[in-house]
Amino acid sequence: MTAMRDTTSILPLSVEGLTFEAGGKRLLDGVGFALARGGVTALIGPNGSGKSLTLRMCHGLMRPSAGHVGWAVADGIVGGLKRHAMVFQKPVMLRRSARANILHALAAIGLSRSDRNARCVAALERFGMTDLATRPARLMSGGEQQRLAIARAWAMAPEVLFLDEPTSQLDPGATRQVEEMLLALKAEGVTLVMASHDMGQVRRLADRVLFLNRGGLVEDAPTSAFFETPASAEARAFVAGDLVW
């Protein structure tokens, strides 16, 4: 049973001097920020600015060449359960049903069979996907797949959810559905950190913007302040470029 669930928070997250080098190139250069509980933080910047690398290192998928990702609890793992999850740009769907995709993730992180079933049912119901439960996940539409990926992540009860351009391959309708899901997660108190190229989306969802350029963190500001009065020349050019498009 999970009656004694450990509710210790893995936040704040403290990222210091995050640096990554590959093939003699410095792709990430001393990125540092702190992440408190709640809200949506958007990582924005041109292609190759280091958004995806930053997310992957925070989530532990990649090791930095230098610098440090420090959770309040070691590795963000509480009572054997990793309390941060990640959703990718192209959802990774196992060759199984939607339901089996969720159950697999829950089994992988070590939940008991009864906990798995209960959480899987809850996740499908929570996001109105019960009808899709038995559908082979890879035959679902791109939007359904990304919603399933988010439901799958939600089922693991993460305190922090990283998202790497979750809607960049979706049409406007599917994008809206995903954004609604993310707002629901935010309302529940899940801390969201997402990379996005969609400035409209950043304005709609984000409370805070981290602007990266050429591997460096250039600005860290509340969303409205960032778009209205960008402090740096690079951010001004980036925002202006966005408006021109």
Place this chain on the structure above:
Amino acid sequence: MDVTQALSAAFGLVFGGDHAFYAIVGLSLTVTLSAVVLAALIGLPAGALLALARFPGRGAVIVLVNGLMGLPPVVAGLIVFLVLSRSGPLGSLGLLFTPAAMVVAQTLLVLPIVIAITRQLIEDLHGEYREHLASLGLTGIRAIPTLLWDGRFALATAILAGFGRASAEVGAVLIVGGNIAGYTRTMTTAIALETSKGDLPLALGLGIVLIALTLGINAVTYAASRVGARFAG
């Protein structure tokens, strides 16, 4: 006896309940199925391990395994013969000219097919799943069960390919089994012998069963790929 007579006599054997005939078919299937099961039990994990492991000389191992897919059955038979012969390293087991020796020889033929195809499939699948599985903490060999399960339909075709190869080969089982009537005589070795002796009905009857078997394997392979497509998209 002309071919038409031989054919009708052959059908008589296939459907007539001839005990010796069914014994030959039964032994062939037992030997080949045992070899395929053994090769799958060893080859699936080994192929998956080869797909995920990174070590010096990995490329050479892959080339070797791929090359062994074309190992001539008579050479496989010769190797097993030398190992199991009275003066060989495992001669004391007394396995030469027994069905067990035939299983070993056919396992040797099927194993490279299973390992090579598994390695390729699992490597491709892992490329697609890697980040998600790592996010769930399934890194290294902990990823293997998921990958094998999700590759199950494609892997089934690899195993069926191995079954096809083993059931059709004559060289290996002839060398290590000796084609002893009622003991180590299989469909293929019987066809080789009876044709040279002029007993066409028996050879043809066994040939019919072999062809039916081949068609059956291909039907199952096709069905597996169709079912797999429903999940794989």
